[in-house]
Amino acid sequence: MQRRTVNRTLRFPDRPHPRRAGENRRWEGVKRAAVRLADVAAQAQVSLATASRVLNSQGGYTGRPALRERVLAAAAELGYEPNFHAQALASATSTTIGLVLHDIRDAYFALMAGAIVRTAEAHGLFVTIVCTYRDPSQELKYVKLLRAQRPRAIIMAGSGFINRSAFEPIETELTRFEETGGVVVSVVGDRGVGHRIVLENESGSRELAHTLADLGHTRFAVATGPARLTTARDRLKGFRLGLQDRGLELPKGSVHHVDMTREGGLRLAELIAAQPERPTCVFAAFDVVAAGLIAGLQQNGVDVPGEVSVAGFGDIPLAAQITPALSTVSVPLELIGQQAVELAMVEDSSIRRSISIDGTVVMRASTAPVPARVAAHDG
Amino acid sequence: MQRRTVNRTLRFPDRPHPRRAGENRRWEGVKRAAVRLADVAAQAQVSLATASRVLNSQGGYTGRPALRERVLAAAAELGYEPNFHAQALASATSTTIGLVLHDIRDAYFALMAGAIVRTAEAHGLFVTIVCTYRDPSQELKYVKLLRAQRPRAIIMAGSGFINRSAFEPIETELTRFEETGGVVVSVVGDRGVGHRIVLENESGSRELAHTLADLGHTRFAVATGPARLTTARDRLKGFRLGLQDRGLELPKGSVHHVDMTREGGLRLAELIAAQPERPTCVFAAFDVVAAGLIAGLQQNGVDVPGEVSVAGFGDIPLAAQITPALSTVSVPLELIGQQAVELAMVEDSSIRRSISIDGTVVMRASTAPVPARVAAHDG
DNA sequence: CTGAAAGCGCTTACAG
DNA sequence: CTGAAAGCGCTTACAG
Numbered sequence: 001m002q003r004r005t006v007n008r009t010l011r012f013p014d015r016p017h018p019r020r021a022g023e024n025r026r027w028e029g030v031k032r033a034a035v036r037l038a039d040v041a042a043q044a045q046v047s048l049a050t051a052s053r054v055l056n057s058q059g060g061y062t063g064r065p066a067l068r069e070r071v072l073a074a075a076a077e078l079g080y081e082p083n084f085h086a087q088a089l090a091s092a093t094s095t096t097i098g099l100v101l102h103d104i105r106d107a108y109f110a111l112m113a114g115a116i117v118r119t120a121e122a123h124g125l126f127v128t129i130v131c132t133y134r135d136p137s138q139e140l141k142y143v144k145l146l147r148a149q150r151p152r153a154i155i156m157a158g159s160g161f162i163n164r165s166a167f168e169p170i171e172t173e174l175t176r177f178e179e180t181g182g183v184v185v186s187v188v189g190d191r192g193v194g195h196r197i198v199l200e201n202e203s204g205s206r207e208l209a210h211t212l213a214d215l216g217h218t219r220f221a222v223a224t225g226p227a228r229l230t231t232a233r234d235r236l237k238g239f240r241l242g243l244q245d246r247g248l249e250l251p252k253g254s255v256h257h258v259d260m261t262r263e264g265g266l267r268l269a270e271l272i273a274a275q276p277e278r279p280t281c282v283f284a285a286f287d288v289v290a291a292g293l294i295a296g297l298q299q300n301g302v303d304v305p306g307e308v309s310v311a312g313f314g315d316i317p318l319a320a321q322i323t324p325a326l327s328t329v330s331v332p333l334e335l336i337g338q339q340a341v342e343l344a345m346v347e348d349s350s351i352r353r354s355i356s357i358d359g360t361v362v363m364r365a366s367t368a369p370v371p372a373r374v375a376a377h378d379g
Numbered sequence: 380m381q382r383r384t385v386n387r388t389l390r391f392p393d394r395p396h397p398r399r400a401g402e403n404r405r406w407e408g409v410k411r412a413a414v415r416l417a418d419v420a421a422q423a424q425v426s427l428a429t430a431s432r433v434l435n436s437q438g439g440y441t442g443r444p445a446l447r448e449r450v451l452a453a454a455a456e457l458g459y460e461p462n463f464h465a466q467a468l469a470s471a472t473s474t475t476i477g478l479v480l481h482d483i484r485d486a487y488f489a490l491m492a493g494a495i496v497r498t499a500e501a502h503g504l505f506v507t508i509v510c511t512y513r514d515p516s517q518e519l520k521y522v523k524l525l526r527a528q529r530p531r532a533i534i535m536a537g538s539g540f541i542n543r544s545a546f547e548p549i550e551t552e553l554t555r556f557e558e559t560g561g562v563v564v565s566v567v568g569d570r571g572v573g574h575r576i577v578l579e580n581e582s583g584s585r586e587l588a589h590t591l592a593d594l595g596h597t598r599f600a601v602a603t604g605p606a607r608l609t610t611a612r613d614r615l616k617g618f619r620l621g622l623q624d625r626g627l628e629l630p631k632g633s634v635h636h637v638d639m640t641r642e643g644g645l646r647l648a649e650l651i652a653a654q655p656e657r658p659t660c661v662f663a664a665f666d667v668v669a670a671g672l673i674a675g676l677q678q679n680g681v682d683v684p685g686e687v688s689v690a691g692f693g694d695i696p697l698a699a700q701i702t703p704a705l706s707t708v709s710v711p712l713e714l715i716g717q718q719a720v721e722l723a724m725v726e727d728s729s730i731r732r733s734i735s736i737d738g739t740v741v742m743r744a745s746t747a748p749v750p751a752r753v754a755a756h757d758g
Numbered sequence: 759c760t761g762a763a764a765g766c767g768c769t770t771a772c773a774g
Numbered sequence: 775c776t777g778a779a780a781g782c783g784c785t786t787a788c789a790g
Binding site: 413415416417427428431432435461462464465466467468469470471 | 782783784
């Protein structure tokens with residue numbers, strides 16, 4: 001198929017070579033300089049100010065209609081698109097939101113990011129996404145770079161780090177950003193800065209523990225994430241509390257800190273499958289891990305939920321699609337994303353807002369009452 | 380938990396109220412103006428130029444070490460972060476890549492975006508993501524807005540539209556962007572503009588058709604996407620050609636244009652389950668649809684692959700995780716994302732580059748040889 | 759090597 | 775209502 005050729009007949013501004021200093025505009029090859037507001041104004045035979053007013057006050061221009069028409073026509077003919085950076089610099093406003101998250105490839109973050117991008121679009125804002133891969137030094141680096149972009153807001157998504165000292169320089173950056181009029185929103189993990197959307201991890205996994213205990217299980221194991229993440233800690237803590245509420249506890253050696261990936265679950269499954277006295281129920285603090293766990297147990301000939309029940313946390317789309325479908329704590333990611341942007345839009349930053357979001361226990365096929373013989377064996 | 384209080388003891392520039400005109404800097408409330416290079420230069424007692432040189436030529440500064448130290452110290456103390464917009468305006472360079480895709484919540488795009496964000500980061504570039512939800516008018520709107528950002532490159536990801544007229548205004552925008560030195564990369568769908576990464580949809584589904592035909596299937600159906608998308612068209616076309624290669628053809632009424640979602644697959648499953656003479660093999664041009672199809676067939680009591688084999692296209696992570704695991708055409712999304720950014724980095728835009736990417740047929744458990752009784756019934 | 763100054767492309771008080 | 779001009783915060787040729 002032949003590539004289409006470019007229409008080069010349009011009248012483009014035929015400016016002479018720019019002035020001595022500041023020779024920044026590229027004229028190499030066929031490249032032409034981008035159309036400027038000045039070019040539009042010249043073609044429309046109006047002043048810069050008028051051109052700017054016509055183009056910016058959409059519909060609300062109160063001047064002579066003739067001028068308005070000329071400006072609009074010139075802009076359309078020249079294919080004018082304002083220089084965002086010049087606008088931002090001159091008006092000290094920004095239409096960008098910076099989004100800092102752990103890993104966009106993770107469905108959990110992809111969904112949250114999707115909601116944030118969509119809500120932002122509805123407000124006429126752009127989202128610049130950076131991924132930190134759960135590395136505080138990367139997080140610091142990107143927050144700094146993002147700050148240079150002078151976004152309207154920076155949304156920090158995902159779990160925070162337990163080690164406050166690692167976060168201190170990041171906090172300093174965010175505080176500076178706030179002091180200069182930026183909005184900081186901390187989503188789903190408290191960071192001690194800015195507005196917060198708090199996901200009630202603890203109460204979510206606590207309630208899940210109740211539900212599982214009420215199925216008759218007494219021997220539990222937990223797969224949680226790296227110990228340095230607050231989310232991993234809180235979900236574990238809530239689960240432990242929930243068991244305590246039922247007079248149960250997690251035996252020593254039953255808490256496993258694994259990679260927050262499918263592979264983490266697969267590896268743990270081998271370990272559990274090989275145990276002489278297996279738990280009858282495993283709680284994985286992250287759905288991806290739970291999915292790996294189920295697959296791994298099955299591969300090792302362990303029936304889920306016949307021999308071992310598995311529950312997760314997050315309710316990513318995958319949860320409902322695997323076999324058996326995963327019992328989990330559902331997190332309203334869409335809502336969280338929306339709320340995050342709404343907080344980012346709040347003008348008055350003198351008040352820190354905090355929104356609490358609850359998870360919902362959703363029971364599916366991956367959990368079942370404790371197997372009779374195990375219960376008997378136990379008793 | 381008590382929120383931490385902010386350290387307000389740092390020495391910040393104590394500038395007087397700015398000049399008459401251009402009063403843009405906000406001083407409301409506790410807000411202070413952002414630290415400028417001029418503030419750093421003043422504190423370090425050097426000129427603006429020197430401060431700029433020290434901060435920009437990392438390590439390569441050849442001037443007096445004393446000056447360098449003073450500038451660095453001042454920048455650190457004041458928490459200076461350069462104004463990205465001023466830099467972009469003054470130097471006519473940009474560190475941003477614009478990414479236009481259909482829907483970030485779709486795993487296919489999330490993976491591609493992940494690879495693009497990661498590769499861009501390695502090159503010191505930011506990615507701004509916009510989603511069009513497969514609406515050409517949205518696409519036009521966002522390409523325009525993106526152009527205002529003066530990014531280094533715009534990556535258009537996902538299928539193109541068959542209707543060229545809908546794409547014409549978008550093409551005009553992209554062409555103008557290119558003419559002013561921007562790089563356009565069209566990923567996985569030809570758009571007649573810029574560099575291209577071409578996914579060989581046709582040959583991929585053709586090869587899949589061969590493989591399925593060789594399992595003995597003769598009665599096929601196809602679930603493809605909206606007729607206006609080139610990807611939907613090409614995958615269907617390739618599959619049809621592949622069947623032809625084996626002397627087979629798609630019966631009338633066996634091609635279904637469905638939503639490219641799980642729901643699209645679920646709905647189609649009901650229809651197929653109710654057919655008096657079902658196909659023995661269904662090809663869904665998108666994995667999410669295939670997954671919905673399998674779940675839907677199972678819900679309607681149809682055994683997969685015992686009664687009906689199902690194959691997809693894409694090999695998103697979900698494919699390997701459902702039961703039965705999905706046979707599909709694997710697309711190297713990570714590689715595609717990487718290559719897209721590499722193309723975006725190419726300085727010389729006089730040559731259009733085109734990279735061809737092949738899919739790989741991966742057979743899993745969702746497809747099986749045609750059931751014996753069906754074969755007999757057929758013969 | 760260092761600094762004074764022009765320029766990047768806009769917006770917006772200030773005059774007329 | 776409209777325009778001339780200053781200013782946003784940088785970079786970078788040009789002089790010294």
